[in-house]
Amino acid sequence: MTIPDMDSVAHPQERRFNPYTENGGTILAIAGADFSVIAGDTRQSEGYSIQTRYAPKVFRLTDRAVLAVNGFAADGNMFVKKVKQRLEWYRHAHAKDMPLRAIARLIQTMLYGRRFFPYYVYNILGGVEEDGTGAVYSFDPVGSYEREACRAAGAAQSLVQPFLDNQIYFKNQQAAPGTSHPSHLPLETVLSIVIDSFTSATERHIEVGDGLEIFIALAKGRTLQGMESIRGLQELTVTEDGERLFVMRRDLKKD
Amino acid sequence: MDHFPTNWGRPRNDAFDAYATYPIHQRPYNGPKDSFADGVQRTQQPIVTGTSVLAIKYKDGVMMAADNLASYGSLARFKDVQRLHQVGNYTVIGAGGDMSDFQYIQYILEELSIDEISAQDGHELGPVEIHEYMSQLMYARRSKMNPLWNSLLIGGFKDGKRFLSYVDLLGTTYSASTLATGYGAFIAQPLLRKAVEGREDVITEEEARKILEDSLRVLFYRDARSLNKFQIAAISSAGVSISDSMQLDTAWSFAENIRGYGAQTQ
Numbered sequence: 162m163t164i165p166d167m168d169s170v171a172h173p174q175e176r177r178f179n180p181y182t183e184n185g186g187t188i189l190a191i192a193g194a195d196f197s198v199i200a201g202d203t204r205q206s207e208g209y210s211i212q213t214r215y216a217p218k219v220f221r222l223t224d225r226a227v228l229a230v231n232g233f234a235a236d237g238n239m240f241v242k243k244v245k246q247r248l249e250w251y252r253h254a255h256a257k258d259m260p261l262r263a264i265a266r267l268i269q270t271m272l273y274g275r276r277f278f279p280y281y282v283y284n285i286l287g288g289v290e291e292d293g294t295g296a297v298y299s300f301d302p303v304g305s306y307e308r309e310a311c312r313a314a315g316a317a318q319s320l321v322q323p324f325l326d327n328q329i330y331f332k333n334q335q336a337a338p339g340t341s342h343p344s345h346l347p348l349e350t351v352l353s354i355v356i357d358s359f360t361s362a363t364e365r366h367i368e369v370g371d372g373l374e375i376f377i378a379l380a381k382g383r384t385l386q387g388m389e390s391i392r393g394l395q396e397l398t399v400t401e402d403g404e405r406l407f408v409m410r411r412d413l414k415k416d
Numbered sequence: 417m418d419h420f421p422t423n424w425g426r427p428r429n430d431a432f433d434a435y436a437t438y439p440i441h442q443r444p445y446n447g448p449k450d451s452f453a454d455g456v457q458r459t460q461q462p463i464v465t466g467t468s469v470l471a472i473k474y475k476d477g478v479m480m481a482a483d484n485l486a487s488y489g490s491l492a493r494f495k496d497v498q499r500l501h502q503v504g505n506y507t508v509i510g511a512g513g514d515m516s517d518f519q520y521i522q523y524i525l526e527e528l529s530i531d532e533i534s535a536q537d538g539h540e541l542g543p544v545e546i547h548e549y550m551s552q553l554m555y556a557r558r559s560k561m562n563p564l565w566n567s568l569l570i571g572g573f574k575d576g577k578r579f580l581s582y583v584d585l586l587g588t589t590y591s592a593s594t595l596a597t598g599y600g601a602f603i604a605q606p607l608l609r610k611a612v613e614g615r616e617d618v619i620t621e622e623e624a625r626k627i628l629e630d631s632l633r634v635l636f637y638r639d640a641r642s643l644n645k646f647q648i649a650a651i652s653s654a655g656v657s658i659s660d661s662m663q664l665d666t667a668w669s670f671a672e673n674i675r676g677y678g679a680q681t682q
Binding site: 184 | 458460461555558559561563582586587588589590591592601602605
């Protein structure tokens with residue numbers, strides 16, 4: 162029995178409702194030795210139109226976990242709502258906040274549960290692990306995940322990730338003879354890299370711009386060293402557990 | 417599993433279904449049946465449609481505008497349709513897209529209001545609650561692949577705070593001080609943003625009305641599915657007021673001077 166080659170056979174066309182759309186924007190997270198930085202631009206667009214100049218894509222889950230969602234905004238916002246719900250149930254059941262690696266695994270199962278009608282979102286979870294180290298976990302729309310030092314996702318991923326590969330992982334770059342590349346970068350350097358990534362992405366990608374929101378998660382006992390000169394820094398910490406969470410906002414070009 | 421020893425160790429033929437595994441056997445089912453399941457059709461395209469809805473925040477509250485037309489494709493079928501609807505004492509919802517789905521939404525919101533009023537718990541539905549309810553409803557319908565084919569603007573004023581946001585058939589939501597659906601997003605939004613952005617706390621009711629009317633006029637010039645009969649709703653601390661239908665004046669006399677337009681015959 163020969164199976165016909167489907168590409169050469171004419172089939173009926175149908176105009177169908179498409180349940181997805183793309184809302185643009187870019188997110189980024191970088192893990193430090195005892196902190197984690199998670200950032201996203203605030204523009205939401207559809208096609209060539211800007212829907213709004215301020216639609217947050219990065220959300221506080223707990224004092225040590227921050228989730229950035231990018232792709233289809235309706236799925237992203239609903240997914241964050243559902244994750245927050247699960248974290249609240251965990252909190253009531255176990256009398257403590259969910260550890261970061263457990264939240265990462267939870268996100269995997271929640272995403273895979275919709276394997277056959279996916280949440281069209283690229284998630285990046287950032288924050289502080291139970292052992293006090295900075296962590297970044299990145300996910301694909303159906304739940305494949307990995308812990309990394311840094312990740313960019315969204316419209317300008319192809320512009321930002323290579324920059325990070327060079328500046329964070331020191332790829333294609335040799336240390337001065339007699340020295341070696343630092344294994345962890347200080348907070349001020351990381352913040353500069355984040356801001357430069359977004360200003361550059363805004364220059365060349367139409368879907369990136371308007372505003373930038375940066376969340377900084379600090380491990381227990383870490384001082385505010387490196388953050389003294391940041392203007393407009395706002396603290397979001399709620400618990401007395403020790404980890405602290407801050408947010409800062411900056412403008413990006415509006416064209 | 418091949419039960420025939422004479423076939424073991426020999427090349428097998430998968431093209432022959434020896435155990436009649438296909439078509440798949442349907443087990444008998446005697447539970448509750450949905451007799452209409454096979455006949456159900458889901459919304460695939462809007463039929464009777466409304467065009468743009470515009471809205472801005474101003475000094476005292478929020479103002480929203482929409483024309484009175486419901487089109488049947490290219491036919492201007494119903495010219496006295498109210499596309500702005502009051503919900504409770506604090507909110508107005510404006511709809512573009514399929515008008516039958518909007519009528520259903522109005523019915524749902526009416527039922528919701530009745531339930532909330534009869535609860536008598538001292539809480540009243542405000543624009544924030546209406547928006548949250550509509551977002552969940554629209555997203556749930558799209559997730560069942562049976563959307564309510566609308567783009568909605570929800571505007572209101574409650575507890576001293578202005579509220580303005582958008583929900584559509586995909587469950588996409590966003591908020592800004594100026595919003596517009598449909599063609600309005602392309603033609604009116606730039607005008608609204610220029611006039612309003614940064615001045616939300618300064619614009620008076622009169623000026624807000626003028627800004628919306630000017631945008632509606634441009635839309636009437638350029639949107640082929642629009643009408644010059646419209647209504648404006650204003651929501652402030654004084655409550656909700658949806659105006660009577662008004663007429664837009666347009667100026668076409670410039671066409672007389674252009675060869676090929678107007679009454680000229682070259």
